[in-house]
Amino acid sequence: MTILDERPRRANEAFRWLSVGSATIVLLLLGLIAVVMTAGAVPVFRHMGLQFFVSRRWSVAGDVYGALPFMWGTLYTSIIALAISVPVSLGVALFITQVAAPWMKRPLVYLVDLLAVVPSVVFGLWGILMVAPYLGRSFLTTGLILAMMITPIITSLSREVIETTPSSEMEAAYALGATRWEMICGSIWPHSKGGLVGAVMLGLGRAMGETIAAALTIGSAIGQITLDPLKPGNSMPAVIANQWGEAYDLQKSALVALAVVLFGITVLVNLIATAIVQRSITRTRGK
Amino acid sequence: MNESLLFFGALAALAIFLSCDKKQDSTSGAVQNKAAESTLLTGGKVTLNGSGSSFQTPFQQAAIEAFQQSHPNITLNYAGGGSGRGRQQLADEVVDFAGTDAAYHAEDLAKVKGGTILYFPLLLGPITISYNLQGVPGLRLSPDTIAKIFQREIKKWNGPAIVADNPGVKLPATDIVVARRADGSGTTENFSNYLVAAAPGTWKLKSGATIEWPHDTMAGPGNGGVAQIVKSTSGAVGYVDLSDAKAAGLTFAAVKNSTGAYVQPTAESASVAGDGIEVQPNLVFSAINASGAASYPITYQTWVIVYAKQTDPTKGAAIKGYLKYLLTDGQKLLPGLDYAPLPQGLDGKALAQLDEIQR
Amino acid sequence: MIPVDSPAQQAEQRATPLDDFRPRSRARAAKNALATATFAATVVVLAVPLALVLWSVVERGAHVALERFPAFFTHEIPIVSRRSGPGMGPAILGTLLVTGGATLISVPLGILGAVYLNEYGSASRFARLVRFMAMVMTGVPSIVMGLFVYMVWTIRFGFSAFGGALALACLMLPVVIGSTEQMLKLVPETLREAAYALGATKSRVVVSVVLRAALPGTVSGSLLAVARAAGETAPLLFAVGASSSYNSDFLQGANTALPMQIFGNATSVFVGAQDRAWGAALTLVLLAFLVTLAARLFTARFATSGSR
Numbered sequence: 001m002t003i004l005d006e007r008p009r010r011a012n013e014a015f016r017w018l019s020v021g022s023a024t025i026v027l028l029l030l031g032l033i034a035v036v037m038t039a040g041a042v043p044v045f046r047h048m049g050l051q052f053f054v055s056r057r058w059s060v061a062g063d064v065y066g067a068l069p070f071m072w073g074t075l076y077t078s079i080i081a082l083a084i085s086v087p088v089s090l091g092v093a094l095f096i097t098q099v100a101a102p103w104m105k106r107p108l109v110y111l112v113d114l115l116a117v118v119p120s121v122v123f124g125l126w127g128i129l130m131v132a133p134y135l136g137r138s139f140l141t142t143g144l145i146l147a148m149m150i151t152p153i154i155t156s157l158s159r160e161v162i163e164t165t166p167s168s169e170m171e172a173a174y175a176l177g178a179t180r181w182e183m184i185c186g187s188i189w190p191h192s193k194g195g196l197v198g199a200v201m202l203g204l205g206r207a208m209g210e211t212i213a214a215a216l217t218i219g220s221a222i223g224q225i226t227l228d229p230l231k232p233g234n235s236m237p238a239v240i241a242n243q244w245g246e247a248y249d250l251q252k253s254a255l256v257a258l259a260v261v262l263f264g265i266t267v268l269v270n271l272i273a274t275a276i277v278q279r280s281i282t283r284t285r286g287k
Numbered sequence: 288m289n290e291s292l293l294f295f296g297a298l299a300a301l302a303i304f305l306s307c308d309k310k311q312d313s314t315s316g317a318v319q320n321k322a323a324e325s326t327l328l329t330g331g332k333v334t335l336n337g338s339g340s341s342f343q344t345p346f347q348q349a350a351i352e353a354f355q356q357s358h359p360n361i362t363l364n365y366a367g368g369g370s371g372r373g374r375q376q377l378a379d380e381v382v383d384f385a386g387t388d389a390a391y392h393a394e395d396l397a398k399v400k401g402g403t404i405l406y407f408p409l410l411l412g413p414i415t416i417s418y419n420l421q422g423v424p425g426l427r428l429s430p431d432t433i434a435k436i437f438q439r440e441i442k443k444w445n446g447p448a449i450v451a452d453n454p455g456v457k458l459p460a461t462d463i464v465v466a467r468r469a470d471g472s473g474t475t476e477n478f479s480n481y482l483v484a485a486a487p488g489t490w491k492l493k494s495g496a497t498i499e500w501p502h503d504t505m506a507g508p509g510n511g512g513v514a515q516i517v518k519s520t521s522g523a524v525g526y527v528d529l530s531d532a533k534a535a536g537l538t539f540a541a542v543k544n545s546t547g548a549y550v551q552p553t554a555e556s557a558s559v560a561g562d563g564i565e566v567q568p569n570l571v572f573s574a575i576n577a578s579g580a581a582s583y584p585i586t587y588q589t590w591v592i593v594y595a596k597q598t599d600p601t602k603g604a605a606i607k608g609y610l611k612y613l614l615t616d617g618q619k620l621l622p623g624l625d626y627a628p629l630p631q632g633l634d635g636k637a638l639a640q641l642d643e644i645q646r
Numbered sequence: 647m648i649p650v651d652s653p654a655q656q657a658e659q660r661a662t663p664l665d666d667f668r669p670r671s672r673a674r675a676a677k678n679a680l681a682t683a684t685f686a687a688t689v690v691v692l693a694v695p696l697a698l699v700l701w702s703v704v705e706r707g708a709h710v711a712l713e714r715f716p717a718f719f720t721h722e723i724p725i726v727s728r729r730s731g732p733g734m735g736p737a738i739l740g741t742l743l744v745t746g747g748a749t750l751i752s753v754p755l756g757i758l759g760a761v762y763l764n765e766y767g768s769a770s771r772f773a774r775l776v777r778f779m780a781m782v783m784t785g786v787p788s789i790v791m792g793l794f795v796y797m798v799w800t801i802r803f804g805f806s807a808f809g810g811a812l813a814l815a816c817l818m819l820p821v822v823i824g825s826t827e828q829m830l831k832l833v834p835e836t837l838r839e840a841a842y843a844l845g846a847t848k849s850r851v852v853v854s855v856v857l858r859a860a861l862p863g864t865v866s867g868s869l870l871a872v873a874r875a876a877g878e879t880a881p882l883l884f885a886v887g888a889s890s891s892y893n894s895d896f897l898q899g900a901n902t903a904l905p906m907q908i909f910g911n912a913t914s915v916f917v918g919a920q921d922r923a924w925g926a927a928l929t930l931v932l933l934a935f936l937v938t939l940a941a942r943l944f945t946a947r948f949a950t951s952g953s954r
Contacts, residue, residue: 008847015849022758023776030779061495091688119877121905122927125912126699179678209787211880220469220506232505237789246371246471270785348726366888514915535915
């Protein structure tokens with residue numbers, strides 16, 4: 001009897017340790033990333049101090065590294081991307097959930113998914129060869145390409161949030177004689193606006209972290225801080241991708257510091273966004 | 288409790304792993320054929336990786352193609368990426384050889400890990416000032432005008448300095464779009480060296496592999512990247528090596544040299560520039576702003592750099608074989624690619640330097 | 647707020663029969679129609695750029711991809727980049743190696759990690775921490791992963807397909823954990839209880855009952871992660887190096903991949919190189935599309951309890 005008990009129990013224990021080990025690896029990995037990146041960023045912070053965040057200059061020969069133009073580029077292109085993408089995403093989400101006939105819903109969802117399947121480097125290729133000749137390599141072109149990439153995310157999340165609106169509220173509005181638009185304003189919007197904000201923030205996080213499409217279309221300018229969207233600029237991930245290959249120590253450290261800043265900002269945005277979206281969905285589902 | 292134990296145990300293991308030092312030499316060739324100098328042709332497979340100057344990339348590509356046909360067991364990869372990258376990757380021993388249009392700067396020499404570096408010159412070539420301007424086929428530019436354009440002091444094509452260089456030519460009021468290098472570039476370094484030498488009162492941005500360009504200039508990777516901006520943007524101007532500019536079908540300007548003559552960038556005018564160069568014992572020299580009535584003033588040069596001390600005999604033999612090819616039969620490829628060959632005597636000195644590669 | 651009709655509008659309503667439910671005032675009807683039209687327009691706005699991109703990829707990529715078929719998929723990449731003509735074989739092999747390697751590393755790890763989170767750890771502090779960290783990791787920009795792998799792996803071991811696979815695995819792992827955990831949650835508790843009642847050990851229950859029930863959703867989620875990883879460029883930039891010839895050695899030697907070739911050729915001035923970039927883009931889009939399609943088919947055919 002005991003021998004028959006041993007084998008399954010050892011397998012049981014082994015399996016348990018295996019799964020614990022895997023979970024541990026996740027923690028280790030993230031911890032390692034944080035430690036390695038922060039350690040790599042220390043030299044440039046020691047050299048530049050807080051000037052790193054406010055200096056506009058980036059000079060390898062002069063050992064001056066300022067992140068401000070890159071942070072501006074990341075911010076500005078993301079704002080342009082959101083300005084284009086949010087109305088479109090919300091409109092599509094509302095169309096799919098409220099207007100579309102049942103037979104239309106599945107193909108429309110596939111259409112949005114198709115946009116999500118295209119890799120970002122292909123968008124970048126299209127942007128640099130087909131869009132840039134007209135709009136130049138600029139904040140605008142990059143914002144446009146980013147908008148195409150974040151629309152699927154915002155759309156599908158918005159759809160999910162909108163669909164949690166209790167049908168009782170929607171039907172009540174119709175019963176009172178509301179038009180569809182009035183129902184959307186009166187029932188869906190107050191209920192969903194929190195979740196929609198979260199969805200938009202997740203799109204923002206994705207836009208800020210996008211490297212390759214930005215590296216190709218933004219123009220790689222130095223020190224450009226301007227509101228003119230047709231001027232070339234630069235962004236944090238783009239400058240890292242472009243300069244890493246030839247960087248010696250202090251420049252490498254400066255690029256790692258940019259990565260750390262980018263990491264921090266995108267993680268923060270994603271966390272806030274996920275919390276908002278989760279709260280909005282679970283609140284009504286009552287899980 | 289169990290989970291935390293596992294976590295810290297794994298952390299300790301990771302710490303040990305990370306404190307492991309850099310990679311040891313690891314090539315399939317070394318394992319198979321340690322005593323293999325003379326078996327360059329028949330020995331085991333060798334892969335050589337190189338990166339660096341985009342100026343010599345067309346030459347490297349043509350040479351690799353030809354060399355691999357006669358030496359099928361040797362694989363060569365030349366990744367380009369700019370002289371800055373080549374020097375940095377060779378210093379870090381990430382590549383076996385590198386291409387560079389300029390020598391190591393003093394402060395970077397200290398970071399070189401593998402000892403003495405040997406410079407093997409390959410060729411000369413012009414940096415063209417390529418532009419995209421409808422209806423203006425034959426632009427002429429003087430050094431001061433070039434400096435002002437690239438510093439963004441002149442913002443339109445019909446600016447007075449450009450008009451002064453081109454009497455009788457109708458210049459449009461198009462905006463100038465300046466295209467330059469995004470990467471650490473030997474072409475940039477030589478171009479800015481030229482402006483420091485030829486337009487000292489006008490050019491303010493100094494010289495280097497990367498310089499602090501004005502804000503609204505567009506950047507591309509490699510000579511090809513700058514060429515792409517010029518080709519696709521109306522009103523653009525950029526500095527591109529002749530080989531890439533001609534292959535891309537760009538229009539380029541005649542530049543005023545030190546004797547006052549406006550000279551077109553060609554292999555011939557580059558050769559004339561190479562005639563009077565002063566070569567240092569380590570084969571480093573500069574052809575920028577050379578004298579001579581027919582010389583193109585923005586002519587520059589490029590080297591393959593390798594370590595004198597090769598740790599892997601098979602790779603060392605392969606490198607010697609490839610360099611020998613570049614300096615002998617490979618030179619026949621140059622005219623077809625719009626480069627100028629090395630001036631007489633220099634290829635002989637370079638071949639002699641091959642013996643300094645020890646394995 | 648539901649707008650209330652003005653007295654004049656109410657009078658108008660009383661005067662007309664109530665056997666249809668159309669909105670009464672023209673202003674409200676107009677607003678509604680405008681809104682509906684706007685929503686429909688946004689669908690068009692979404693579809694048009696997508697169509698333009700796909701059209702460019704197909705139109706410009708098909709030419710070189712079909713030239714002397716199947717040369718594009720088998721020949722080596724032309725060493726002389728200004729030459730026109732096909733050859734992306736090494737990049738296709740590289741993508742398969744790197745993505746395949748990343749899948750082999752991240753999917754088993756991810757599934758096991760999700761198993762821990764849902765079956766063993768559930769609400770323990772450690773499990774909550776892991777779950778939180780996995781969620782944090784999904785938001786890490788891919789360039790950060792690329793830098794990380796360079797600083798930890800490439801400077802010690804040089805360029806290799808394995809380095810690229812590691813970088814992609816780091817990206818895929820949190821996604822696989824998240825989607826697998828969702829699938830495991832959907833497996834009804836009664837299934838587990840029945841297995842226990844039959845005398846199975848916990849590991850037996852998890853492997854033979856729970857995982858099997860969650861398999862279609864897990865496979866689907868993993869395939870979606872694979873499709874995303876196949877298109878990533880930034881993590882590979884600093885781990886894989888560059889090569890124009892075939893390198894089937896997974897552990898050693900520089901390699902290349904489709905996204906890297908697209909990125910490199912996108913800035914080339916030579917039309918031949920640009921065409922090869924389009925061809926590689928076509929191949930990559932087809933690959934991602936096929937993998938995503940497979941994922942959807944899995945969900946559709948085998949979905950039992952709970953869909954989205």
